[in-house]
Amino acid sequence: MSIQSPVRKSIETGIEKSLLACALVSIATTAGIIWVLTSESFAFFRHVSPVEFLTGTRWAPLLEPKSFSIWPLLWGTLMVAFGALIVAIPIGLGAAIYLSEYAPAWVRHAGKPILEVLAGIPTVVYGYFALTFITPYILRPLLPQTEVFNAASAAIAVGIMIVPTVSSLCDDALRAVPRTLREAGYALSATPLEVSTRIVLPAAMSGVVAAILLALARAIGETMAVALAAGMTPRLTWNPLESVQTMTGYIVQVSLGDTPAGTIEYQTIFAVGMTLFFITLTINLVAQRVLARFREVYE
Amino acid sequence: MTSASAIPAFRPRLERRRRAGQLFRTACLSAGVMAVIVLVVLLGRIVHAGWDWLTPTLLSNYPSELEPATSGVKGALWGTIWLIALTALIAVPVGVGAAVYLQEYAPDNRLTRFIHLNISNLAGVPSIVYGILGLAVFVRGFHVPILNRSTGMDRSIIAGALTMSLLVLPVIIIATREALAAVPSSIRLAAYALAATRWQTIWHHVLPAALPGIMTGIILALSRAIGEAAPLIMIGAVTWVAFVPKGLDDPFSALPLQIYNWSDRAQPEFRHLAAAAIIVLLVVLLTMNAVAIGIRTWQPRHRQW
Numbered sequence: 001m002s003i004q005s006p007v008r009k010s011i012e013t014g015i016e017k018s019l020l021a022c023a024l025v026s027i028a029t030t031a032g033i034i035w036v037l038t039s040e041s042f043a044f045f046r047h048v049s050p051v052e053f054l055t056g057t058r059w060a061p062l063l064e065p066k067s068f069s070i071w072p073l074l075w076g077t078l079m080v081a082f083g084a085l086i087v088a089i090p091i092g093l094g095a096a097i098y099l100s101e102y103a104p105a106w107v108r109h110a111g112k113p114i115l116e117v118l119a120g121i122p123t124v125v126y127g128y129f130a131l132t133f134i135t136p137y138i139l140r141p142l143l144p145q146t147e148v149f150n151a152a153s154a155a156i157a158v159g160i161m162i163v164p165t166v167s168s169l170c171d172d173a174l175r176a177v178p179r180t181l182r183e184a185g186y187a188l189s190a191t192p193l194e195v196s197t198r199i200v201l202p203a204a205m206s207g208v209v210a211a212i213l214l215a216l217a218r219a220i221g222e223t224m225a226v227a228l229a230a231g232m233t234p235r236l237t238w239n240p241l242e243s244v245q246t247m248t249g250y251i252v253q254v255s256l257g258d259t260p261a262g263t264i265e266y267q268t269i270f271a272v273g274m275t276l277f278f279i280t281l282t283i284n285l286v287a288q289r290v291l292a293r294f295r296e297v298y299e
Numbered sequence: 300m301t302s303a304s305a306i307p308a309f310r311p312r313l314e315r316r317r318r319a320g321q322l323f324r325t326a327c328l329s330a331g332v333m334a335v336i337v338l339v340v341l342l343g344r345i346v347h348a349g350w351d352w353l354t355p356t357l358l359s360n361y362p363s364e365l366e367p368a369t370s371g372v373k374g375a376l377w378g379t380i381w382l383i384a385l386t387a388l389i390a391v392p393v394g395v396g397a398a399v400y401l402q403e404y405a406p407d408n409r410l411t412r413f414i415h416l417n418i419s420n421l422a423g424v425p426s427i428v429y430g431i432l433g434l435a436v437f438v439r440g441f442h443v444p445i446l447n448r449s450t451g452m453d454r455s456i457i458a459g460a461l462t463m464s465l466l467v468l469p470v471i472i473i474a475t476r477e478a479l480a481a482v483p484s485s486i487r488l489a490a491y492a493l494a495a496t497r498w499q500t501i502w503h504h505v506l507p508a509a510l511p512g513i514m515t516g517i518i519l520a521l522s523r524a525i526g527e528a529a530p531l532i533m534i535g536a537v538t539w540v541a542f543v544p545k546g547l548d549d550p551f552s553a554l555p556l557q558i559y560n561w562s563d564r565a566q567p568e569f570r571h572l573a574a575a576a577i578i579v580l581l582v583v584l585l586t587m588n589a590v591a592i593g594i595r596t597w598q599p600r601h602r603q604w
Contacts, residue, residue: 016400022397032436094330097327098327098331120584122528122555124558132570160341194316
């Protein structure tokens with residue numbers, strides 16, 4: 001490289017270093033998230049015992065007598081998230097199977113943009129839809145005892161919201177199954193149903209499971225739709241027609257209020273945020289593991 | 300030895316299997332149709348509720364508690380414009396830079412693998428957690444003893460833009476890396492053969508070739524930022540403003556926050572206003588999406604590798 005002047009060379013090194021610095025921003029972000037969550041949660045756990053946090057049954061940090069147990073919030077979150085999966089898996093997986101196994105080419109081309117539009121709609125819009133349409137026009141006429149704010153409407157809205165995640169990732173997984181496998185099935189005179197459910201779906205299972213896990217993580221972390229539709233009542237209930245509160249809903253409620261830094265109410269944001277962060281992180285890591293370990297490798 | 304008679308006779312039951320197949324196909328088709336119907340109902344419902352409220356005053360007026368009829372989104376709209384412009388200024392150079400490093404420079408070592416894993420995990424972190432990070436780091440900041448002041452930026456636009464930048468960085472990095480990976484290595488080798496340096500090769504050949512893909516990724520990332528409300532609530536952006544921000548350290552609101560605030564009120568007038576504001580937001584987003592899809596569809600026809 002004798003052609004290149006020393007100046008040119010030092011410019012090259014300088015550019016490489018600054019690009020590396022850009023890449024390190026992502027590590028700084030993760031470090032920042034973990035540091036902020038743990039340091040403020042640490043302050044929280046000096047006032048509240050972790051045993052109470054994990055074993056109690058009442059969450060009432062803003063009312064006397066105060067009580068700090070994560071379970072009612074976690075319960076509300078899981079109820080909405082699993083309810084969302086009940087909506088999203090049949091629609092998302094069904095649509096994916098149709099698109100990859102049955103649909104003519106033009107439907108396939110039209111289908112993707114429709115899913116992208118659904119995926120691009122802001123979550124606050126789904127919240128508006130749950131509050132002003134799903135509850136008053138669908139749930140209440142069918143089940144009059146439905147409360148204005150309820151877990152079911154939030155679950156349906158979040159379910160609709162994660163359909164694109166489920167279907168587009170499942171679609172990718174199904175399409176990655178080589179055609180030779182399908183043709184072998186047809187050569188043994190299997191019907192399209194048998195090829196789809198006994199050959200293609202099992203072969204794509206790792207992708208499908210990962211898609212569902214990623215959708216679950218999104219549903220658990222979803223904020224605006226549940227803040228609008230699910231309500232503000234942290235409680236342990238089996239009834240989806242009652243108002244509940246999710247972890248994200250609680251964090252929004254506290255931040256909209258006037259909570260000075262350093263108070264215990266303020267620190268609850270970080271304790272709940274840390275719980276939320278670790279749950280979604282675990283699910284995401286498991287999803288990546290599933291993809292990496294159980295992927296069928298062809299050719 | 301098993302005798303042949305132990306194997307049950309094969310009964311094709313073709314009619315039954317075919318009917319089951321028909322049923323399954325119909326079920327899958329209706330799942331797809333269901334998704335379309337939901338989209339149509341959702342959009343139809345919002346247009347129906349908000350159409351009459353979509354007036355010129357919606358864009359030119361500030362929100363008012365007392366007079367919903369002449370309330371508008373002026374403050375929130377300008378807040379969103381400021382926020383997105385700043386987010387783009389911060390996140391695009393950093394995100395593209397990180398992707399260029401990872402795709403073009405990074406050696407395959409432990410640090411690189413860790414950064415990869417880290418980015419794919421960051422993409423799955425709930426947006427509200429980024430809001431918590433922004434609240435602690437950008438809004439409140441740290442106390443610097445030498446200057447005897449805090450690095451905090453209060454509830455300002457710049458704090459919001461920095462938070463949003465961190466949120467969209469993984470999206471921009473992942474999309475840019477895919478676009479760079481799609482550029483064939485023959486282009487790089489040809490440039491090196493003419494004694495171009497690594498950066499000259501990237502700047503003059505690889506980046507221009509990958510530009511459509513990068514643009515698509517950036518537009519999709521920014522359209523995500525436009526619709527996000529949760530991180531902004533966390534960093535204390537106001538949900539009700541009667542001013543247009545004038546500088547980086549002004550407080551601000553944004554369209555999704557205004558929509559949240561209006562939706563949360565029980566009076567039907569505010570629900571209609573929320574629907575009208577949603578239409579404004581969706582028009583902006585659909586335009587951006589259409590541009591992104593346009594770039595993606597048109598690009599390959601002009602290029603043959």
